[in-house]
Amino acid sequence: MKRRTAFLAAVAAALPLAAQAQPITGLYVGAGGGVNIMQNETDKSVNGVTSAPGKSLQMDVGATGVGSLGWGFGNGLRAELEFDYRYNSLDQSINPGFRNGTLHGSEQKFGPMANVLYDFNGLSPAFVPYIGAGAGYQWADVSATNFHTATGTAGEFAYQAIVGAAIPISAVPGLSVTGEYRLMGLAGDRTYDGNGVTAVRTDDFNHSVLIGLRYAFGAAPAPAPMAPGSVAIPAPAPARSYLVFFDWDKATLTGRAQQIVKEAADNATKVQYTRIDVNGYTDTSGTPQYNQGLSIRRGQAVAAELVRDGVPKNAIAIQGFGETHLLVATGPGVREPQNRRVEIIIH
The missing domain is CATH 3.30.1330.60 (OmpA-like domain)
Structure with a gap:
């Protein structure tokens, strides 16, 4: 028994950052950053001519950042507003039957989203997995300097799915490190008519992986750990x-x-x-x-x-x-x- 108690104490000492996860109640803020991977954007038509199947723009791996303001209801449910930004440089223009051309330029996306999330509290004492979904509006700004690629800014309704986990930091009550995967898509077609070309594009899907911080205001400090060998006093049982x-x-x-x-x-x-x-x-x-x-x-x-x-x-x-x-x-x-x-x- 003594060796078991000593082992548990050693584990607790080796994990100074972990704290018992508590449901979020009230106001919180969050921010995160990471990488954004875009699927190819399909060109449906160029200058009014329907494009050949498979004509698209290919993007390099880019970056993303998110800031959010939310409210926790104390039962695992959260609602939040966020503003996000994504940047991907253009890689090449894919046109079946023709020589693909290297592109110089970028696509930037930004806009507000409203999310609803649910925390699975109680599954682990050290981290809280969560899932969520969101909807909002995104502007997609395309700039290019060669191959007569259509440029400009077009906005569309956007949606996203979120899977993540939060690890609370015991040294700062209310502070957690977060890790997330997000899939965001823009609905409908977008028309760009800059750079001397008019193009209608579709299929703007983004896979984002983010690391961030979240702070819940008014969080209670975690209870102090028991000394080795001490006995927890149970709370009084409800009257029967x-x-x-x-x-x-x-x-x-x-x-x-x-x-x-x-x-x-x-x-x-x-x-x-x-x-x-x-x-x-x-x-x-x-x-x-x-x-x-x-x-x-x-x-x-x-x-x-x-x-x-x-x-x-x-x-x-x-x-x-x-x-x-x-x-x-x-x-x-x-x-x-x-x-x-x-x-x-x-x-």
């Missing part, structure tokens, strides 16, 4: 037994009784229960037969309120004990408020 009291000869819930039932229903979601007992009781006023029926009606009223508060009906067992099992011992015919009750027990 509740008493609901009734007015004399009544089976209706008071406002306070409804609050207690709601508290019991809420805490039932925090434990792995197998069943919930709802046991009804009465005082000794009235006949034993009447009190038996009254105790069952009280139990049914509490069970119905539990169901309204989200507890599955098939998880509840109702029993009536009438004037037996008194909470306060009395003689017959006594109206004792504490005996007019229902007990909720979460097993």
Whole structure:
């Protein structure tokens, strides 16, 4: 056991940057940069003449940068606005049946995007994978100095898919290193009419790999690590037994009784229960037969309120004990408020 404790302590010391990942709640900012790989852009037509199949522009590997402002909802869901920039230099013009020509110039893309992302918190104590999708608008600016390549700026609706992971930095609460892959595409055709040529192009697909930083404001510091050999003190378990009291000869819930039932229903979601007992009781006023029926009606009223508060009906067992099992011992015919009750027990 001592060697195991020492090993765990050594692992913790060897990973000073890792921190327990927490869901993002509230405002955050992010920025990243990396490489952008463009698929070939197809020329659909040049100067009004339909291009031969396969006529396209080929790009070199380029660069990309992204800045974002977002909001985390505390349940893994995030929404953000971003502005991105991509740059790729032109490589060559591909024209089947003709000699391909080396190009000099570039294509730059930039614009705003709105993204929705989901963090898979709890899968790992050290990193959080996430996925997302976005939509927005991108301007594509093409410049070229040879081969009569059409140039200019054209804008189109854009969409993207995002897969990434975040690694929190324990030294700075709220700060994380991020790694992402993004696929972004521009929808529709774009018309360029500069450099003495008019061309209609399509198929602007971009594969981007980025490394970045993200900072969530208001993040709580990570709990201090336990010293080797120390024992963690578990948090108090939610209450598992509740008493609901009734007015004399009544089976209706008071406002306070409804609050207690709601508290019991809420805490039932925090434990792995197998069943919930709802046991009804009465005082000794009235006949034993009447009190038996009254105790069952009280139990049914509490069970119905539990169901309204989200507890599955098939998880509840109702029993009536009438004037037996008194909470306060009395003689017959006594109206004792504490005996007019229902007990909720979460097993």
